Amino acid sequence: xxxxxxxxxxxxxxxxxxxxxxxxxxxxxxxxxxxxxxxxxxxxxxxxxxxxxxxxxxxxxxxxxxxxxxxxxxxxxxxxxxxxxxxxxxxxxxxxxxxxxxxxxxxxxxxxxxxxxxxxxxxxxxxxxxxxxxxxxxxxxxx
Amino acid sequence: xxxxxxxxxxxxxxxxxxxxxxxxxxxxxxxxxxxxxxxxxxxxxxxxxxxxxxxxxxxxxxxxxxxxxxxxxxxxxxxxxxxxxxxxxxxxxxxxxxxxxxxxxxxxxxxxxxxxxxxxxxxxxxxxxxxxxxxxxxxxxxx
DNA sequence: CATAAAAAGGATAAAAATGTCTTTTAATCT
DNA sequence: AGATTAAAAGACATTTTTATCCTTTTTATG
Ligand code: FES
Ligand code: FES
Numbered sequence: 286x287x288x289x290x291x292x293x294x295x296x297x298x299x300x301x302x303x304x305x306x307x308x309x310x311x312x313x314x315x316x317x318x319x320x321x322x323x324x325x326x327x328x329x330x331x332x333x334x335x336x337x338x339x340x341x342x343x344x345x346x347x348x349x350x351x352x353x354x355x356x357x358x359x360x361x362x363x364x365x366x367x368x369x370x371x372x373x374x375x376x377x378x379x380x381x382x383x384x385x386x387x388x389x390x391x392x393x394x395x396x397x398x399x400x401x402x403x404x405x406x407x408x409x410x411x412x413x414x415x416x417x418x419x420x421x422x423x424x425x426x427x428x
Numbered sequence: 429x430x431x432x433x434x435x436x437x438x439x440x441x442x443x444x445x446x447x448x449x450x451x452x453x454x455x456x457x458x459x460x461x462x463x464x465x466x467x468x469x470x471x472x473x474x475x476x477x478x479x480x481x482x483x484x485x486x487x488x489x490x491x492x493x494x495x496x497x498x499x500x501x502x503x504x505x506x507x508x509x510x511x512x513x514x515x516x517x518x519x520x521x522x523x524x525x526x527x528x529x530x531x532x533x534x535x536x537x538x539x540x541x542x543x544x545x546x547x548x549x550x551x552x553x554x555x556x557x558x559x560x561x562x563x564x565x566x567x568x569x570x571x
Numbered sequence: 572c573a574t575a576a577a578a579a580g581g582a583t584a585a586a587a588a589t590g591t592c593t594t595t596t597a598a599t600c601t
Numbered sequence: 602a603g604a605t606t607a608a609a610a611g612a613c614a615t616t617t618t619t620a621t622c623c624t625t626t627t628t629a630t631g
Contacts, residue, residue: 286429289619292522299534312577321523326620332579345628346576361535379435380464380570390570391442391558392504395549399542406538415534427523427533432589455607469590475609487608488598 286403291368294330296320298340298364299425301352302416310342310349320426330368337367352412362407375404429546434511437473439463441483441507442568444495445559453485453492463569473511480510495555505550518547 287295300320305311313331317324331350335342339359342350365374375383379390384397419425443463448454456474460467474493478485482502485493508517518526522533527540562568 344578
């Protein structure tokens, strides 16, 4: 459903949500160990997210990636859309076509409801929702 | 969640459920067009399923793949386990570890229930369940 | 302005998934 | 028995995903 890259990206953004803001940017070098994602690869993913305006970044000394107030209101789907594309996550359990069309597949009535519920979660859950009240970083990044 | 290969395999087995029995075996050549899976690749997947006893086959003239009475009682999960492995489908939304452990991830409470419901469907739905009453082959194999 | 720090970008590499082809084995039919 | 047929097996090819490396551009700061 979600690619590995999307999982990585989500974890990266969660880290930023917990550890960064406009005044405290964080370098990939300092976060890749905690979220268990290869440094260069995580950098690529975050750059992609930044390029699409899902997260923020500045270059140079004191630079790094961070989440602005606005960024925190982004949904998980915003991340997934950039990395995997919407099509991938919404595709039918049995094929490539979009789910919920006029011609549902055999499995649709069995799993379709679950799938669209999952998508709703991605769409309706913001970064802020996930981190509110939490500061115990480690629990966020299981191996 | 499910690999493309698993989807192919499920579609192949569904075709066999609708079009084969002990006395009417079917060759890959005759089915790959209907289920929209490359011939040689489908052959490989079916061979794998047969090797693991999920479906049946015999070689030579009048040979082919088919589902025995027993085979029809197999669950979707039996197919997925052979092709993808159980780990892959059960893994956590955010990582590689198994879901539902003592240390659930941040997303678990949001999506975990959906995921385990999906797995339950795979485990509890048999081939027979899917085809009962149906003979309209085409609706089963959307593009 | 010089310098160093950091992301951005691009090229490349490695691994996994997907797909094809050829040879071997087993069943059936003359 | 011999010819034919079809799956089984395995080698090979392609594509996609995942991952690394190196150069360039931008920016803060002394
Ligand atoms: S159409 Fe196949 S899961 Fe919805
Ligand atoms: S532990 Fe991550 S989804 Fe269950």
